Amino acid sequence: MSQNVIAVIVLVVLLAISTPLLGSYMAKVFQNKKAPGDRLFGPIERLVYRITGVNPESEQRWTTYAISVLAFSFISVLVLYGMQRLQAHLPLNPDHLAAVPPALSFNTAVSFLTNTNWQNYAGEDAMAQITQMAGLAVQNFVSAAVGIAVAVALIRGLTRKQSNTLGNFWADLTRIVLRVLIPIAAVAAVILIAQGAEQNLHATHMLTTVSGQSQGLAGGPVASQEVIKQLGTNGGGYFNANAGHPFENPTGLTNLVLNWLLLAIPFALAWTFGKMAKDRKQGYAVLGAMAGLFAIGALLVMPLEAAGNIHVTQAHVSQAITSTSPGGNMEGKEVRNGPIISALFNSSSTSTSTGSINSANDSYTPLGGGVVLFNMMLGEISPGGTGSGLYGMLVMAILAVFIAGLMVGRTPEYLGKKIQAKEMKLVVLYLLMVPFVILLFTAISVVMPSSLTSIYNPGPHGLTEVTYAFTSASNNNGSAFAGLNGNTNWFNTTLGLCMLVGRFALMVPILAIAGSLGRKQRIPASGGTLPTGTPLFALMLAGIAVIVVGLTYFPVLALGPIVESLVGKF
């Protein structure tokens, strides 16, 4: 137990070190300033630009930037769909896995494209190594980079003066992948391999166990995909058990590395924001709100899972945490991780839009499961996904200054930019889109007899399963209360739709806000300006986020986890 506390502190210290370092480095990369590695990356970048015919100096308006995002995503989804359908005929498929069925291929392609990584398949026997490595892992990189690029475009809109353009999407994409994602992922992958994560191209190894049974252990380029799925807050596991599988996450050290990876960029981007705004306090305020919300979630889940399941205690099963037993709620958890570290991982993964898990969410205690659900409902801003976390939080910041402006009766400003009717309409569109699809599809799913058969656990837990699925898809998280059978036409289609809405119906308004703000003049702060670089504003930001979410989702949370906890006498 005391060691678990130290392990949590180690993670916090790592983040405290990496946030300013990585944040400052990314600010240099995004502003095309001199940065370490120029001599290595410069020539590669120029080669990429030459092959693709991109002029990195040519700046794009918000519409062109958005069209570039959509065009890139459109081609990506076609390639990913095709690769799954054709995998039986491609090389690097040593187990001779068959083509993925059409509906599942569509769902998976959309899922990885949108950085959701909801998975209606088990990687072991569904996805060939070529599909994993050259299809899914590629989207892990680029979908993360697209998210970051959109966030950077929004920062540019907020910080530039009377500018019609937001940068060049193709150059942003290339620089983020080459200079940020690949270097960190490669180093982390080597650590993982050294600790025991698989990295090979072998067929499944069939062996006879000590007691004479047969066991078929799948091979594959696991470590390389594992690290980017964390770093890019994607979350789609190479294997069915995701980061609970020993070949993905073999030791306590790898668990720490994976947990750090999924938080590193989302927190660092808040620092980058402060740097690019040339006002570090603005970054601190956003970072503070993110960290505060993150800490609340994690600090709630850890003790809930450590306390265990009271109904297991009644069967005279010891859930006490001792030096010889991990204790706690161990259904769906690994001994090497134990309940506290498992809970920290899943809380981190739902607070970012990662959705990778090292333990089964479905078997969490009712309130523990409720908290990870709430983490996602916050809209993935604590600290959220790579890029999407920052732009989600900046939307909250605009809402916060607007509400403050209403209170004192002045036109609100953020970073010296006037927030007017046009921006507020886009902000409201952004905020309503996701709850609308979640609640609509959840409501239909729990009254339609054909979809009710997909629910695995009876009663309020079943409602939580459905709510969780739509929340996860719409917020591009991808984790699951896996009891729900999502591999049906209804769920494959509606969840796919939710993922697209949660991605593109949010990115386009964000770029529109960025374009509109970028054209505005910067007005100097006056006595009536609400200072946004203060602890008070950070508190207000977190408060606004919780209130917006609370008002939207409280009824469904009350009927799901809260009723289960009360009725089930937990």
Next chain:
Amino acid sequence: MRRQLPTAIGMVVVMTLVCGLAYGLALTGIGEVAFGHQANGSFVQKNGKDVGSSLIGQAFADSKGNPIPKYFQTRPSEAVTSSATGNITVSGASNLGPSNPLLIGFVPGVNTVDLKGNKSTTNPFATPTDPFCVPVNTTSAAAPVVALTPGQKYAKNSDGTYVCDPNTVPERAIAYRSEFGLAPNAQVPVDAVTASGSGLDPDISIANANIQAPTVARARGLALATVMGLVEASTTGRSLGVLGDPGVDVLALNIALDNLAHK
């Protein structure tokens, strides 16, 4: 859109080459050269043959699925053999909710129903040994029944008590106690009666191993101290002393016991 599409196609191709093939293959090469054993799955051998991976749990059971007393037992597992390929082991969890009768049994006042399926505060299937008993049907699969309907038939023992689903936590605890000679209602370590998230957990808790040790020692005719010595040698600590939780590597322990017998 038309102006950006060609760029998009080029960019997807380049990114597939860089992030897919170059990155993945380079790391595979590094892994193969620098950490070949780990990169290939950390396989362990006995008598020169691969018998498993040091990271992946396996069952130590006979062909009927009964535990073999001379071996330490791993945790209950929900891993399955792939139905698509017929041989690949697919990882996975039970995904049972914390109040699901299939996990905690029929707990009176929580999730119990009467024989007609109406809510009830007592468990009609309770047996003298298991007050939380979940009945099974009379088919050969003996599937547990949790959604009760009038007319449903339940399997019974010769003494008239109901046959219970053996996979609930209370039933697993009862089986564990009888297997390792514990008194009725003795405390059972939680990892011994719950399935892991992967279904491939290679470890059991030290408390769990300590309880199993006397039974294994007796089955092998070894001194308890000898077995306990091997348990200690097979205990994997926390990474760097603080990360994660310690556990006993069951495969390493059982192979060490077998090697002892061969000497």
